[in-house]
Amino acid sequence: MTEFQRLSLHVPEPAVRPGGTPDFSNVSIAKAGAVARPPVDSAPEDIRDLAYSIIRVLNREGEAVGPWAGFLSDDELLTGLRHMMKLRTFDARMLMAQRQGKTSFYMQHLGEEAVSCAFRKALRNGDMNFPTYRQAGLLIADDYPMEEMMNQIFSNESDPLRGRQLPVMYSSREHGFFTISGNLSTQYVQAVGWAMASAIKNDTKIAAAWIGDGSTAESDFHSALVFASTYKAPVILNIVNNQWAISTFQGIARGGSGTFAARGLGFGIPALRVDGNDYLAVHAVSLWAAERARRNLGPTLIEYVTYRVGAHSTSDDPSAYRPKTESEAWPLGDPVLRLKKHLIAKGAWSESRHVQAEAEILDEVLDAQKRAEAHGTLHAGGKPSVRDIFDGVYADMPAHIRRQRQEAGY
Amino acid sequence: MARMTMIEAVRSAMDVSMERDDDVVVFGEDVGYFGGVFRCTQGLQAKYGKTRCFDAPISESGIVGTAIGMAAYGLKPCVEIQFADYMYPAYDQITQEAARIRYRSNGDFTCPIVLRMPTGGGIFGGQTHSQSPEALFTHVCGLKVVVPSNPYDAKGLLIASIEDPDPVIFLEPKRLYNGPFDGHHEKPVTPWSKHDLGEVPEGHFSIPIGKAEIRKPGSAVTVIAYGTMVHVALAAAEETGVDAEVIDLRSLLPLDLDTIVQSVNKTGRCVVVHEATLTSGFGAEVAALVQQHCFYHLEAPIVRVTGWDTPYPHAQEWDYFPGPARVGRALVDVMGA
Numbered sequence: 198m199t200e201f202q203r204l205s206l207h208v209p210e211p212a213v214r215p216g217g218t219p220d221f222s223n224v225s226i227a228k229a230g231a232v233a234r235p236p237v238d239s240a241p242e243d244i245r246d247l248a249y250s251i252i253r254v255l256n257r258e259g260e261a262v263g264p265w266a267g268f269l270s271d272d273e274l275l276t277g278l279r280h281m282m283k284l285r286t287f288d289a290r291m292l293m294a295q296r297q298g299k300t301s302f303y304m305q306h307l308g309e310e311a312v313s314c315a316f317r318k319a320l321r322n323g324d325m326n327f328p329t330y331r332q333a334g335l336l337i338a339d340d341y342p343m344e345e346m347m348n349q350i351f352s353n354e355s356d357p358l359r360g361r362q363l364p365v366m367y368s369s370r371e372h373g374f375f376t377i378s379g380n381l382s383t384q385y386v387q388a389v390g391w392a393m394a395s396a397i398k399n400d401t402k403i404a405a406a407w408i409g410d411g412s413t414a415e416s417d418f419h420s421a422l423v424f425a426s427t428y429k430a431p432v433i434l435n436i437v438n439n440q441w442a443i444s445t446f447q448g449i450a451r452g453g454s455g456t457f458a459a460r461g462l463g464f465g466i467p468a469l470r471v472d473g474n475d476y477l478a479v480h481a482v483s484l485w486a487a488e489r490a491r492r493n494l495g496p497t498l499i500e501y502v503t504y505r506v507g508a509h510s511t512s513d514d515p516s517a518y519r520p521k522t523e524s525e526a527w528p529l530g531d532p533v534l535r536l537k538k539h540l541i542a543k544g545a546w547s548e549s550r551h552v553q554a555e556a557e558i559l560d561e562v563l564d565a566q567k568r569a570e571a572h573g574t575l576h577a578g579g580k581p582s583v584r585d586i587f588d589g590v591y592a593d594m595p596a597h598i599r600r601q602r603q604e605a606g607y
Numbered sequence: 608m609a610r611m612t613m614i615e616a617v618r619s620a621m622d623v624s625m626e627r628d629d630d631v632v633v634f635g636e637d638v639g640y641f642g643g644v645f646r647c648t649q650g651l652q653a654k655y656g657k658t659r660c661f662d663a664p665i666s667e668s669g670i671v672g673t674a675i676g677m678a679a680y681g682l683k684p685c686v687e688i689q690f691a692d693y694m695y696p697a698y699d700q701i702t703q704e705a706a707r708i709r710y711r712s713n714g715d716f717t718c719p720i721v722l723r724m725p726t727g728g729g730i731f732g733g734q735t736h737s738q739s740p741e742a743l744f745t746h747v748c749g750l751k752v753v754v755p756s757n758p759y760d761a762k763g764l765l766i767a768s769i770e771d772p773d774p775v776i777f778l779e780p781k782r783l784y785n786g787p788f789d790g791h792h793e794k795p796v797t798p799w800s801k802h803d804l805g806e807v808p809e810g811h812f813s814i815p816i817g818k819a820e821i822r823k824p825g826s827a828v829t830v831i832a833y834g835t836m837v838h839v840a841l842a843a844a845e846e847t848g849v850d851a852e853v854i855d856l857r858s859l860l861p862l863d864l865d866t867i868v869q870s871v872n873k874t875g876r877c878v879v880v881h882e883a884t885l886t887s888g889f890g891a892e893v894a895a896l897v898q899q900h901c902f903y904h905l906e907a908p909i910v911r912v913t914g915w916d917t918p919y920p921h922a923q924e925w926d927y928f929p930g931p932a933r934v935g936r937a938l939v940d941v942m943g944a
């Protein structure tokens with residue numbers, strides 16, 4: 198009677214589930230050095246292919262190759278390595294602290310260290326990030342004191358945020374780190390607004406927006422693209438594609454589109470994909486986008502292709518939804534090991550210096566932790582005062598809140 | 608009958624409903640393969656297939672908007688919003704769309720959807736995992752708002768919500784997921800398996816929306832609470848020895864005014880307790896109704912015990928949470944008034 202078959206709903210599924218064998222052979226990865234580096238003032242339609250390929254600098258041998266190589270000195274690379282190692286050590290210690298009941302919650306970066314650490318080096322003082330919870334590397338790479346980060350994580354008496362925010366939801370205007378919201382994606386469009394303001398005031402500062410692959414499904418992501426595109430805001434629109442949004446694989450948010458970067462194309466925003474585990478590539482691409490923004494050429498969208506090796510947060514058990522060995526099968530390797538290999542290949546680093554650096558960094562982190570813990574942890578020692586609950590809801594405390602503070606005994 | 612936690616009861620309600628009615632579909636963030644971050648939907652995808660229980664993109668307005676469309680087609684979507692704190696992106700779809708479709712189309716289209724959302728604090732969730740937004744919904748005509756305080760009610764009310772022809776906001780106090788919580792955070796929670804209301808029928812049953820329940824009869828003062836605060840109120844009554852009648856509202860919209868009025872007319876005193884902030888909170892509505900309907904029986908001013916008018920702090924949450932000490936103080940005060 199009808200020429201059509203009955204309809205059926207398509208629900209995307211990841212290739213493998215626990216018990217299966219991870220297989221990333223379908224992930225097409227350009228050879229290091231193979232992708233062109235167009236001039237920053239290229240028209241978006243001329244560089245469409247950059248939204249579908251993957252820009253890579255470090256090859257398997259640890260050499261830096263191709264047009265995106267050569268933007269960092271050995272010293273800068275060594276600093277970058279140190280930042281990533283610091284972030285990794287910091288994470289390991291804080292994860293342990295959470296397990297020991299010193300805080301309620303923690304989110305680590307394992308496998309994603311290159312993204313935020315390398316990006317920070319493309320920014321200047323005064324630029325502003327609008328981060329989510331997996332960009333602590335922006336602070337580490339800007340030498341924000343680890344002790345302060347820990348004070349925040351422990352919600353202790355020295356917590357700069359007075360015990361108000363969840364752990365890892367840092368805030369530092371001075372270090373270009375906008376206060377983190379628990380509600381996903383809201384910051385994305387705010388970053389565009391900040392960048393528009395900088396342009397309105399004929400300033401020279403630029404903004405960077407951060408979002409995870411899963412969160413690109415939120416309307417705020419799309420609103421941000423509309424505004425950035427319409428006003429050519431000086432903003433870098435970052436998407437960290439770490440393959441997973443809690444238990445949900447990236448295909449649920451991406452749907453039929455080829456890549457997350459390709460989302461920018463419909464808005465006329467130049468879009469690039471980059472190997473997120475390649476410190477050099479991340480830095481080079483960030484620098485390219487930052488230059489575009491600074492030259493008033495408008496927004497750039499960057500998709501960082503990476504893998505979330507750790508759990509989503511301390512409340513998550515990834516073995517319930519993906520094979521345990523999936524991270525080992527991830528074809529882009531480990532960002533720390535790759536940069537280390539590169540530096541060793543260049544003769545700027547050695548195994549023994551690496552071991553020594555690991556020990557130094559651990560000492561540094563432990564020292565910060567000791568100092569932070571002296572100010573208390575979530576359930577022991579110094580705490581922010583109950584008084585602090587009532588401060589700062591408004592600039593001036595209205596009478597009704599003052600009454601409530603008194604009722605609470607403060 | 609079986610012993611269930613509130614999580615299991617909620618899951619069982621969806622299971623029973625999906626089994627009885629092919630039109631019931633369940634979706635939301637992480638609810639499919641993984642079974643939800645609180646595991647409320649665990650096993651449903653395996654049992655009913657991935658077109659009846661599936662993962663949604665992280666897009667609350669997308670989730671609610673598509674649920675509305677599905678309902679217009681004739682399905683009965685029971686949707687999970689991962690935390691109530693994350694319904695805000697969907698607020699437009701909930702309040703201007705779902706709530707009004709029946710009215711504005713003169714019944715041509717209806718919106719039988721359920722939006723389940725974990726609410727409330729006490730789990731160190733900080734300001735964006737602890738909110739109690741019920742008043743934002745009770746102000747909207749066209750919605751129903753339900754808050755269970757135990758597994759038995761959770762199952763019966765959720766089944767009623769799924770079968771309801773109108774949109775229902777189903778708020779699940781996450782502090783009660785594993786056992787009743789009496790406000791003593793330093794004491795371990797006794798699991799629901801040690802509690803009468805953890806005894807839940809395995810099959811289909813429902814509890815009418817709009818009926819309150821008297822949890823403890825008393826004659827000196829009426830305590831009106833819902834969700835987690837029912838347990839706190841019971842603890843406060845016990846600790847102070849005040850002969851309080853504790854009413855569990857169960858449904859905020861529609862509200863069981865008769866039970867409230869009868870009780871307050873009997874006791875002559877009224878304390879309203881909720882976790883949400885004081886100002887323009889649901890307690891204001893209850894207090895105004897009590898004042899209007901029980902004025903000549905009141906022997907003391909109506910008192911509200913609530914969260915403070917601040918965002919929910921992470922470190923000091925036990926000073927924010929209205930515990931038995933604060934509720935007890937209010938009980939003693941109204942008795943002395």
Ligand SMILES: Cc1ncc(C[n+]2csc(CCOP(=O)(O)OP(=O)(O)O)c2C)c(N)n1
Nearest residue numbers: 331379380381409410411412441442443693
């Ligand atoms: C508006 C909103 N909806 C849901 C959540 C709950 N939630 C927190 S993190 C997360 C997953 C985010 O995944 P993705 O964007 O891919 O970032 P990733 O964690 O992988 O870095 C979800 C659903 C939230 N915080 N805010």
